[in-house]
Amino acid sequence: MRARSALSLDDEIVHRIFTFCPNSGTLRCMILVSKAFHKVYQANLKATYNIVGPALPQALRVLRYPYETPDGVARMEEDPDTLAADCPEDHAASVITPIELQYLEENSEVIVALEDIYSVTQKDRSSATSVLTAVESLRFRRAAYRIMFYCNLFPSTSGRLYGDELNVNEITHIQIQRTAMLASYPTDELLQLYAVLRFFQRIFEQVFDNPSDMDVLLTLGPRGAKRAWEKRSYGALLRKEFKLDFDDDKDCLCHRYFSLPLENIWTERAVDPPSDEEPATRFILDSIIGADDTCSQCAAPGGLALLTQANWSRTQLLPVQLLKSRLKQNATLWTPLHQAVSAHMADKLANGEDLPSYAADGPWIKSVFGVPKTSEWDGWTEDKSYCLPCLTKFLEEHVWRWLLQERIKAGWSPPEDCRYGYDCRSMVHKPSHAAGKNHLCVPKEDNDFKAHVLSKDQEHTTSLGQRDFAAAVLLPLQRQSAAAIYGSRVCRTS
8 A cells, every 4th residue: 555645655665664764863864755754654663663672662651751740840749559550651553753753762772772781791792782682682671661760750869869858758658659660560570670770780889889879879770870881980970969978868768769669569469589699680581692601711710701802891901000010100101002092992082982991992902912922822812702810911911012013103213222121110200211211112131022023034133122123013004194004993892
């Protein structure tokens, strides 16, 4: 069947095109092509499901729920059952406005990013994008949207954080409202929500270690969890009105923000509460890939904790801490190192993202595996899995060599080598010596690295200095433009 249009396309074909739109912007442009296209879109929501995923009913409730009364007053005094039943999750087709579509995509980007993180940390460490099955993805996203909705409905805003303006009865009423809201979900789906909460908690624990703060952090919901993962920063995570030095007061609105209503529900339903000692992933995942894998070098068991290209960012390694020996304390190297790392993360910087202080993810570490190695490191490649001690050992031995190579590529001419190289004590407390000599070199008596990278006909010159080696092997790279080098080596990782 074809809607009234000069285009010779059946409605089914138009709708099929809609379902392959990668984002809401593309879909919106398609809808605006003609009235006929708009009519086809309104007749079926599958295109929106393609963008948001199977948790569309939960995503729509986040947008459409009346969080305030018509008078603009928060619904803190409303009957708990009425609050829980209002604007239910609608699985039937309904018209989605352009502004709703925009907000759906914004929220979806958060949930999809969190699913990717969940997948690489809980399901399969080898893939930076989600490999959850359709059923597993539905469980995760449905729970994440419900957490987002709960946090929107019961926010901890300035002036309400400590409950200073509320009496005990009012606080108790809000806690009953929270219980009623979560009690509207079946037990199996509540366990899935609990599993996602445990996942968020693990993310927050990476930047905070005070258990009394955890309830406050959970009020930040999915967006806060995503920021915590990306920024690893106290300041970047919390809004200004949040203060995390409060006493664990039973009257605080944040106290047992999720745990109290969940405990009430387990008791009411005579259900054994999930144990914090057992993996909550069993409520989301049907299988885990590589759970019994070992380190490729030392054979230490690690499973999902092993490090690969897809999850290097989990290490939170500071590049400067990976410099060898006393190079860590050479302040003249900090800026060049930051610049070298930044050059390999140009795609993120171009998108307006800040360079994380740890910056242990993506192309720059991959490029470290490309520097010349001695035979001791044969078989150490970027595509293998490593435990943290092994990866750290490899990087500490090679990051300084990588930095020398990157600086020369960018046009730097090394000064004369210091005979003490990376073990030099003077470079730590004498800035003039640190800047006047090259310390990205082995101590004079250590020629193993030079012997490895020199060609056969050069090996007889065992006294060849590091500066001469750099001129013979690395300086020709200056003929290439830095832009061309970086452009060819930058690869996007998520």
